[in-house]
Amino acid sequence: xxxxxxxxxxxxxxxxxxxxxxxxxxxxxxxxxxxxxxxxxxxxxxxxxxxxxxxxxxxxxxxxxxxxxxxxxxxxxxxxxxxxxxxxxxxxxxxxxxxxxxxxxxxxxxxxxxxxxxxxxxxxxxxxxxxxxxxxxxxxxxxxxxxxxxxxxxxxxxxxxxxxxxxxxxxxxxxxxxxxxxxxxxxxxxxxxxxxxxxxxxxxxxxxxxxxxxxxxxxxxxxxxxxxxxxxxxxxxxxxxxxxxxxxxxxxxxxxxxxxxxxxxxxxxxxxxxxxxxxxxxxxxxxxxxxxxxxxxxxxxxxxxxxxxxxxxxxxxxxxxxxxxxxxxxxxxxxxxxxxxxxxxxxxxxxxxxxxxxxxxxxxxxxxxxxxxxxxxxxxxxxxxxxxxxxxxxxxxxxxxxxxxxxxxxxxxxxxxxxxxxxxxxxxxxxxxxxxxxxxxxxxxxxxxxxxxxxxxxxxxxxxxxxxxxxxxxxxxx
Ligand code: 5AD
Ligand code: SF4
Numbered sequence: 001x002x003x004x005x006x007x008x009x010x011x012x013x014x015x016x017x018x019x020x021x022x023x024x025x026x027x028x029x030x031x032x033x034x035x036x037x038x039x040x041x042x043x044x045x046x047x048x049x050x051x052x053x054x055x056x057x058x059x060x061x062x063x064x065x066x067x068x069x070x071x072x073x074x075x076x077x078x079x080x081x082x083x084x085x086x087x088x089x090x091x092x093x094x095x096x097x098x099x100x101x102x103x104x105x106x107x108x109x110x111x112x113x114x115x116x117x118x119x120x121x122x123x124x125x126x127x128x129x130x131x132x133x134x135x136x137x138x139x140x141x142x143x144x145x146x147x148x149x150x151x152x153x154x155x156x157x158x159x160x161x162x163x164x165x166x167x168x169x170x171x172x173x174x175x176x177x178x179x180x181x182x183x184x185x186x187x188x189x190x191x192x193x194x195x196x197x198x199x200x201x202x203x204x205x206x207x208x209x210x211x212x213x214x215x216x217x218x219x220x221x222x223x224x225x226x227x228x229x230x231x232x233x234x235x236x237x238x239x240x241x242x243x244x245x246x247x248x249x250x251x252x253x254x255x256x257x258x259x260x261x262x263x264x265x266x267x268x269x270x271x272x273x274x275x276x277x278x279x280x281x282x283x284x285x286x287x288x289x290x291x292x293x294x295x296x297x298x299x300x301x302x303x304x305x306x307x308x309x310x311x312x313x314x315x316x317x318x319x320x321x322x323x324x325x326x327x328x329x330x331x332x333x334x335x336x337x338x339x340x341x342x343x344x345x346x347x348x349x350x351x352x353x354x355x356x357x358x359x360x361x362x363x364x365x366x367x368x369x370x371x372x373x374x375x376x377x378x379x380x381x382x383x384x385x386x387x388x389x390x391x392x393x394x395x396x397x398x399x400x401x402x403x404x405x406x407x408x409x410x411x412x413x414x415x416x417x418x419x420x421x422x423x424x425x426x427x428x429x430x431x432x433x434x435x436x437x438x439x440x441x442x443x444x445x446x447x448x449x450x451x452x453x454x455x456x457x458x459x460x461x462x463x464x465x466x467x468x469x470x471x472x473x474x475x476x477x478x
Pocket of ligand 2: 039040
């Protein structure tokens with residue numbers, strides 16, 4: 001299914017069941033909650049903040065919805081399909097609610113923000129509605145809902161970053177963790193609902209980010225992924241005495257460097273970059289540190305300057321291509337991936353061909369590919385007609401997916417014979433005799449464990465011997 005061309009980043013199809021394990025006594029908690037996350041990594045990361053807030057109030061997480069007193073669903077509004085998935089899930093929770101008296105259901109995240117109290121009226125199945133900036137009020141809202149009141153908080157904030165909250169790592173492999181560095185988005189891409197659901201951009205205090213990363217490393221994690229809707233616009237004012245040259249701001253490049261310096265064995269990744277904002281400073285910092293992964297998610301959205309303008313992306317086709325050149329010049333071995341939308345308003349065959357040709361030019365290792373889905377309240381919904389017929393959108397998406405499949409295979413074939421340093425994430429999906437890990441470029445590599453005494457979180461050199469379109473297959477090199 002084409003719409004499932006997504007993985008860890010924007011995946012409303014894959015439901016994330018999250019849990020924090022009990023430590024010993026099952027009766028240590030006054031109530032149990034179950035939380036399920038949809039959408040982007042930011043949502044998964046937010047669920048870990050929610051779990052931390054609830055834990056402090058004496059609530060313990062459970063893996064099993066039927067055991068829970070509170071069910072939370074952390075939702076995504078990015079495409080209509082994402083919202084449909086959530087609605088379906090809510091009707092499934094209805095059954096549990098009927099069976100277990102007093103069970104409460106809460107909607108968190110972007111859909112909560114978008115639909116606000118409408119949720120309580122429309123969907124009689126929901127007791128609590130909380131937007132992305134209001135999670136600190138969850139315990140109070142739970143109390144209110146238990147008392148039979150309508151519990152809604154969808155206030156957006158200009159400064160909430162949850163900087164002081166130490167996330168409870170849910171469903172973690174113990175190797176890799178997400179660290180939120182900023183929230184919100186000021187870009188106003190015309191197709192996107194995020195500026196409305198997640199509010200204004202704000203950067204999290206640098207010290208709290210660095211401390212969280214240090215703490216993760218000390219607890220045995222080997223990789224952190226710095227998260228933000230637009231990480232390159234991370235910026236904090238510096239006291240005048242600390243400015244570097246004329247620079248009076250603590251930038252994303254500076255943050256990246258500080259985190260890379262925590263330990264050479266701690267891998268650093270980040271997502272997402274906006275092509276207009278990623279600086280040479282960031283690219284040079286990436287090149288300087290071996291442990292900053294050579295991988296950039298650089299969404300193009302469309303290859304046509306006309307469409308990019310309507311999307312309010314603020315760059316042209318040529319400008320984007322020059323950015324790709326710059327990345328390849330500074331880091332010839334850098335992996336690049338993209339997000340692509342097929343069938344945006346007024347897109348004609350030439351615009352579509354421009355998208356295909358920019359994909360060829362950029363030689364993406366991987367892409368997340370979507371048909372355009374009009375979202376209520378966005379600039380595009382207000383200004384333009386959603387005029388590309390559904391079957392044309394789908395046909396164009398098929399062509400985009402087929403091209404990406406070829407590009408991914410070509411990119412993987414080029415790696416045959418090369419040796420990469422792999423961070424082991426766990427057993428491969430197919431067999432516990434094989435390890436699965438990633439190289440710096442974020443490619444998945446599968447290889448036999450053989451008799452080596454290795455474990456999750458170890459680094460190992462692997463020589464690639466074969467590949468599929470999605471995976472490199474290799475052998476451990478001594
Ligand atoms: N329709 C289709 N895809 C969208 N995206 C964002 N909004 C829409 C929409 N209305 C895609 C973009 C973005 C990714 C997270 O989701 O490609 O980069
Ligand atoms: Fe994440 Fe965007 Fe979906 Fe919100 S709408 S969950 S920010 S992908």
